[in-house]
Amino acid sequence: MWRITLKGVFAHKLRYALTALAVILGVSFMAGTLVLTDTIGRTFDGLFTDIYHSTDAVVRGQQSFNPSGAFIDQRPLISATLAAKVRDVPGVRAVGLVISGYAQLVARDGKPIGNPASGPPTIGEAWVNEPALNPLRLLAGGHAPRAANDVVIDKRSASVGHYAVGDRVTVLSKLAPAAYVISGIATWGSVDSPLGATITVFTPATAARVLGTPGMVNEIDVAGVSGVDQDQLVARIDAALRGSRVEVVSGLSITQQGQKTVHDALGFFNTFLLIFALIALFVGSFLIFNTFTIIVAQRIRELALLRAVGASRRQVTGSVLGEALCIGLFASAIGLAVGVGLAAGLKAGLKALGIDIPASGLVVAPRTIVVAIAVGTLVTMVSAFLPARRAARVPPVAAMQDVIVEPQSPSSTRALVGVLVGVAGVAALLVGLFTKVAGRMGFVGGGAAVTFLSIAILGPLIARPVSRLIGSPMAWRSVTGKLAQENAVRNPARTSSTAAALMIGVALVTLMTIVASSTKASINTIIDSSMRADYVVSSGDVTGVTGGLSPSLQRQLSQLPQVATALGIRSGIVQINGATTTVKAANPRGILDLFNIGLEKGDVASMGPHDIAVSSQVATGRHLSLGSTVSVTFSSTGRRLFTVRAIYRTREVAGDYFLPLAAAQANFTQQLDVQDYVQLAPGVSATVGRRAIDAVLASYPTATLLDQAQYKQQQFKQIDQVLNLVYGLLALAVLIALIGIANTLALSTYERTRELGLLRAVGMTRGQLRASVRKESLIISLLGSAEGLIVGSLFGWAMVRALGSQGITELVFPVGQLLIVAALAGVAGIVAALGPGRRAARIDVLRAIAAE
Amino acid sequence: MTTLTDDIKDSPSVPIRPAARMVAGVKVFGKGETEVLALNGVDAQFAAGQFTAVMGPSGSGKSTMLHCLAGLDRLTSGQVLIGDIDLQSLSDKEMTIMRREHIGFVFQAFNLVPTLTAGENIVLPLTLGGRKPDREWVEGLARALGVEHRLAHRPSELSGGQQQRVSMVRALVTRPDLLFADEPTGNLDSKAANELLVQIRGAVDDYNQSVVMVTHDARAASFADRVLFLVDGSVVRELNYPTTDSILDAIRELEE
Ligand SMILES: Nc1ncnc2c1ncn2[C@@H]1O[C@H](COP(=O)(O)OP(=O)(O)OP(=O)(O)O)[C@@H](O)[C@H]1O
Numbered sequence A: 001m002w003r004i005t006l007k008g009v010f011a012h013k014l015r016y017a018l019t020a021l022a023v024i025l026g027v028s029f030m031a032g033t034l035v036l037t038d039t040i041g042r043t044f045d046g047l048f049t050d051i052y053h054s055t056d057a058v059v060r061g062q063q064s065f066n067p068s069g070a071f072i073d074q075r076p077l078i079s080a081t082l083a084a085k086v087r088d089v090p091g092v093r094a095v096g097l098v099i100s101g102y103a104q105l106v107a108r109d110g111k112p113i114g115n116p117a118s119g120p121p122t123i124g125e126a127w128v129n130e131p132a133l134n135p136l137r138l139l140a141g142g143h144a145p146r147a148a149n150d151v152v153i154d155k156r157s158a159s160v161g162h163y164a165v166g167d168r169v170t171v172l173s174k175l176a177p178a179a180y181v182i183s184g185i186a187t188w189g190s191v192d193s194p195l196g197a198t199i200t201v202f203t204p205a206t207a208a209r210v211l212g213t214p215g216m217v218n219e220i221d222v223a224g225v226s227g228v229d230q231d232q233l234v235a236r237i238d239a240a241l242r243g244s245r246v247e248v249v250s251g252l253s254i255t256q257q258g259q260k261t262v263h264d265a266l267g268f269f270n271t272f273l274l275i276f277a278l279i280a281l282f283v284g285s286f287l288i289f290n291t292f293t294i295i296v297a298q299r300i301r302e303l304a305l306l307r308a309v310g311a312s313r314r315q316v317t318g319s320v321l322g323e324a325l326c327i328g329l330f331a332s333a334i335g336l337a338v339g340v341g342l343a344a345g346l347k348a349g350l351k352a353l354g355i356d357i358p359a360s361g362l363v364v365a366p367r368t369i370v371v372a373i374a375v376g377t378l379v380t381m382v383s384a385f386l387p388a389r390r391a392a393r394v395p396p397v398a399a400m401q402d403v404i405v406e407p408q409s410p411s412s413t414r415a416l417v418g419v420l421v422g423v424a425g426v427a428a429l430l431v432g433l434f435t436k437v438a439g440r441m442g443f444v445g446g447g448a449a450v451t452f453l454s455i456a457i458l459g460p461l462i463a464r465p466v467s468r469l470i471g472s473p474m475a476w477r478s479v480t481g482k483l484a485q486e487n488a489v490r491n492p493a494r495t496s497s498t499a500a501a502l503m504i505g506v507a508l509v510t511l512m513t514i515v516a517s518s519t520k521a522s523i524n525t526i527i528d529s530s531m532r533a534d535y536v537v538s539s540g541d542v543t544g545v546t547g548g549l550s551p552s553l554q555r556q557l558s559q560l561p562q563v564a565t566a567l568g569i570r571s572g573i574v575q576i577n578g579a580t581t582t583v584k585a586a587n588p589r590g591i592l593d594l595f596n597i598g599l600e601k602g603d604v605a606s607m608g609p610h611d612i613a614v615s616s617q618v619a620t621g622r623h624l625s626l627g628s629t630v631s632v633t634f635s636s637t638g639r640r641l642f643t644v645r646a647i648y649r650t651r652e653v654a655g656d657y658f659l660p661l662a663a664a665q666a667n668f669t670q671q672l673d674v675q676d677y678v679q680l681a682p683g684v685s686a687t688v689g690r691r692a693i694d695a696v697l698a699s700y701p702t703a704t705l706l707d708q709a710q711y712k713q714q715q716f717k718q719i720d721q722v723l724n725l726v727y728g729l730l731a732l733a734v735l736i737a738l739i740g741i742a743n744t745l746a747l748s749t750y751e752r753t754r755e756l757g758l759l760r761a762v763g764m765t766r767g768q769l770r771a772s773v774r775k776e777s778l779i780i781s782l783l784g785s786a787e788g789l790i791v792g793s794l795f796g797w798a799m800v801r802a803l804g805s806q807g808i809t810e811l812v813f814p815v816g817q818l819l820i821v822a823a824l825a826g827v828a829g830i831v832a833a834l835g836p837g838r839r840a841a842r843i844d845v846l847r848a849i850a851a852e
Numbered sequence B: 001m002t003t004l005t006d007d008i009k010d011s012p013s014v015p016i017r018p019a020a021r022m023v024a025g026v027k028v029f030g031k032g033e034t035e036v037l038a039l040n041g042v043d044a045q046f047a048a049g050q051f052t053a054v055m056g057p058s059g060s061g062k063s064t065m066l067h068c069l070a071g072l073d074r075l076t077s078g079q080v081l082i083g084d085i086d087l088q089s090l091s092d093k094e095m096t097i098m099r100r101e102h103i104g105f106v107f108q109a110f111n112l113v114p115t116l117t118a119g120e121n122i123v124l125p126l127t128l129g130g131r132k133p134d135r136e137w138v139e140g141l142a143r144a145l146g147v148e149h150r151l152a153h154r155p156s157e158l159s160g161g162q163q164q165r166v167s168m169v170r171a172l173v174t175r176p177d178l179l180f181a182d183e184p185t186g187n188l189d190s191k192a193a194n195e196l197l198v199q200i201r202g203a204v205d206d207y208n209q210s211v212v213m214v215t216h217d218a219r220a221a222s223f224a225d226r227v228l229f230l231v232d233g234s235v236v237r238e239l240n241y242p243t244t245d246s247i248l249d250a251i252r253e254l255e256e
């Protein structure tokens, strides 16, 4: 039987080519993702090992909780005087005082070098004199920072900003922008800069002032005498520092912690990309299913003959599944190779963007090989399973029969199964969207996949009338259209499952488009109804974790005579009620001038440093009223109690909890504003006001001034960026669906060789034949996109409703954009028909007459 | 290229204008070892309004000759003229239009597009050419061939004889210069075959249709005005006003 199987694969290799291509695309995406994230992970592992190469112990502040995902620890600073005690501990060879924080270099043209909001971090540090504890290597001609205004910068920033030793450079920090002199340029170990970060290194005294607090440091790094046991060293230091609120960690465990943080973040990135790889493979499975179904139908006589001469059903199924196995293995292996190539290309691309990944080779883990081959092969075999079973049901007498009938399950069974599967899918989807079960995303994803399957099962029942309807404008007074229409409906199961593959892509695009439009509309409404400020000054970094605006900017702005109020907003990661959340803080006196937060009870302006404002939703949910106590845990200062002073409605602006500036100053680690809101003084025109503000902003190159309309546009742009990324990732699924259409058309054309020859004989030109194939393709793709638009709209509706509590209050169906999606799907369908159409047109006229 | 009128002047023995001609037709299939000489210098003319039967042993090149005459295939060398148009000089598209407008066919089987109804199949050559069918003409033909009640049916719902008669209607619908038929009765029982042959004869007599028909059946050939005998790719004999007996005699002679 194996010989027959292999012969089957080779005999039909052309017909299997597109199937293999679909598997290759899906698997290569998956393998590429795994290789890339593994490579980046390995790189970071190496980086952390390098950083802590000679570090045997680290002394740092205690953190009440770990704000997940934050690369920069939100730990309290510790006193620099502890260093003397540490140095006296036996086994300690050297100590390094680590001070780090936000510092941003400005290029000669006034533009910032690097942007932490959209790229690698921009870090300021103190120079560490102990070479073993300092990864920076000065290039010849420079020296470490000695004077208060000396800085050393990384080699990459020097070349990007065209700076040389001796040049003056402006540095942004939490203080007002200031000029420094470049005393040296350094590499970071062997690379120009770690992953493209910009690094500015000050003298310890300057660093403490510019980045932190004088007399305080972030960390004390300890190098032990050679051969010292890290754990013993840690224990000894711990004993020496007993009583101070610090923790001592071994060099090894801090390396591992750093590596773990990165792996966690990469894991998210990995999952995100793998979801799209799985979508692509899911779409590909429809194509595989189609190919095997069609090939089984075309080989029905051959299979019947096998049965007639004594092959068992199991052998027939086995032979078809064997073919699937061969193709799955072959395509997965190629997909794996392509994926590795893809990762190499992406790595090179990152390098071109200045993100240098120093690790030499790509990491192709055994796990990647196993997963890629196994998933690709399994998807192929599972998709081929039903056709293989169908092959086994071919009765031996079919060898003698003339008419080829594709066995089909009765429509009532199909309807019942389809509806049941659909109900299950929608139920899972709704549970995932509207309840708080564990693994919600799994419910949503699985529910959506099952819902798609149910449409695919029900599809053949509606494919005939719907395709006829879609085809009728084409069939009107056009023979090619009429033929296309008839061909599209002659095998509804085939048309439907081909269209279903496209449906998935279109539905997801529709869903994303609806969610994005609804989000934009909601933002629009929120800004219109609650923003009273004339302008927003934004640093582009809305998290405030790695960068932001110096508070000096807010001070300068509020001093302008043209400005009535300027308010800085801070942001911090805290724990409230067991959940980690971001809270915003601002000077309570300006808030009501600049925002309509829908104050329901209490008063904002009079909030003191131990007061808090909460949203009415939280107040109801947690039974809070004015005067209630709320406990907030800050990562650096620990648990603090606040009294509820105000309750407001508009949580979209202020979030669920809102702190006065004084509380933020006392407890947040990061003392940068994420945004400044500005209201002009009465009677000041926009032009005048803008000019005055711009003059201040000139020395803050990361700051951009936006009026309300521009602010909206900025938010829309961010949404569009995400949307475009998702579109780009979904493009693969759509591409596979189009390959599927081309595949079905090619296989159908092959099957209709005689008929096409006949048409050519009675006078159909090649152009007309191509037109007919094109129109058939158009019908299939429009069917798929119609299904996709409907399913996607329902998903979009459910999703927007589910996101209502996240501030998406408007539901928008962007009809114009959705029509464009449908039109693009149609155009793509026409493109998919090009290959099969050309092949059909080349069919020899005489093939119609020649007996088989 | 010699024109048709020159030929007529040169050969006064041809009384009427030929509808089609093959001049020194050679057709070679394959290459080298597997080379087959299917037509070995065929000269034949088919007069307008005449019904010609082509006979010969299996593999003698009958179908090949018909295909080349009908513009379904090209000669390796030589000429095919339909009216005064040299088929060899036509592009694929011109050849397609030629077939669509000037030539009709009936094959042994698989004459109809399965997705279209009989009526749609009939007018296919017209609609493909963007022409509107002349309803009276189509209905008249359908009635004459006895398929007027079957026009809304798909080919799979028709008997073999009905399918062949629908094909005849389709072949005649464009009022072609020439009607070619390759064993049109090969799949039919004798009654259905007889009906079809009567119709073909009728088309020749009533509409002055020129017909070329390949057949193995002496009785079918006896409906023709003339029989050409092909052996090994050459015309070896011609019989005018044949009867079943004279045809059988000729076959016997050729076999000796
Ligand atoms: N496409 C082809 N390729 C190769 N050889 C061919 C092809 N078509 C026909 N032949 C050969 O050309 C010769 C003539 O074939 P043709 O089909 O014209 O014979 P025929 O007289 O119609 O026979 P039959 O009565 O069996 O239909 C045969 O030897 C045949 O094998």
Ligand SMILES: [Mg+2]
Pocket (backbone or CB within 6 Å): B062, B063, B064, B182
């Ligand atoms: Mg023949």
